[in-house]
Amino acid sequence: EVQLVQSGATLKKPGESLKISCNTSGYTFSSYWIGWVRQMPGKGLEWMGVIYPGDSDTRYSPSFHGQVTISADESTSTAFLQWSSLKASDTAMYYCARHLIPTMTTVDYWGPGTLVTVSS
Amino acid sequence: DIQMTQSPSSLSASVGDRVTISCRASQSIARFLNWYQQKPGKAPSLLISVASSLQRGVPSRFSGSGSETDFTLTITSLQPEDFATYYCQQSHSTPPTFGGGTKVEI
Numbered sequence: 001e002v003q004l005v006q007s008g009a010t011l012k013k014p015g016e017s018l019k020i021s022c023n024t025s026g027y028t029f030s031s032y033w034i035g036w037v038r039q040m041p042g043k044g045l046e047w048m049g050v051i052y053p054g055d056s057d058t059r060y061s062p063s064f065h066g067q068v069t070i071s072a073d074e075s076t077s078t079a080f081l082q083w084s085s086l087k088a089s090d091t092a093m094y095y096c097a098r099h100l101i102p103t104m105t106t107v108d109y110w111g112p113g114t115l116v117t118v119s120s
Numbered sequence: 121d122i123q124m125t126q127s128p129s130s131l132s133a134s135v136g137d138r139v140t141i142s143c144r145a146s147q148s149i150a151r152f153l154n155w156y157q158q159k160p161g162k163a164p165s166l167l168i169s170v171a172s173s174l175q176r177g178v179p180s181r182f183s184g185s186g187s188e189t190d191f192t193l194t195i196t197s198l199q200p201e202d203f204a205t206y207y208c209q210q211s212h213s214t215p216p217t218f219g220g221g222t223k224v225e226i
Binding site for chain 1: 152154156158160163164165166169175207210211212213214215216217218219220221
């Protein structure tokens with residue numbers, strides 16, 4: 001059974017750094033694109049980017065390129081999303097998202113979400 | 121980026137009703153169109169891919185149609201568990217983009 005387990009909700013201050021995680025199981029981690037989708041409070045879904053753990057090929061939406069870093073650790077089958085300097089506008093739910101083979105565009109499994117709140 | 125426009129943004133319906141949600145792409149995406157369902161406080165789930173392919177376990181009352189720029193999600197005989205927000209998403213090109221969502225409520 002495919003499972004995506006995300007790190008817990010977090011409260012941060014503007015300017016702080018953050019790295020959230022998505023630990024996966026039940027499939028071959030290195031063979032599927034995995035990425036992140038943002039949902040701001042009361043709003044819709046935004047695809048942020050993906051990584052192919054097998055070769056670390058990483059793609060970003062232009063809207064998020066340079067704003068976040070996506071990475072993966074094959075040894076622990078875990079994907080990460082990190083910020084170097086958070087802003088209040090980063091407050092959102094972040095979903096880990098496994099993508100259908102061979103695409104990097106269709107999500108077939110979703111994590112439960114990590115709520116990130118950025119407030120002074 | 122390809123823009124996806126859904127209509128309506130919300131609708132009121134009753135159990136047993138037939139519901140239709142529309143999705144329009146800003147350019148042709150062939151049949152590279154997915155539909156997701158999101159219930160309150162939950163992650164989305166994939167209902168339909170490539171315009172009309174029902175995912176395993178999704179009830180047959182859900183169906184999708186369309187091609188190029190115009191697509192439709194239909195729910196025949198709405199059930200209580202179908203009250204949710206539905207999103208279309210183009211999977212034709214990167215970045216994949218979502219419609220604004222359609223909230224189906226009582």
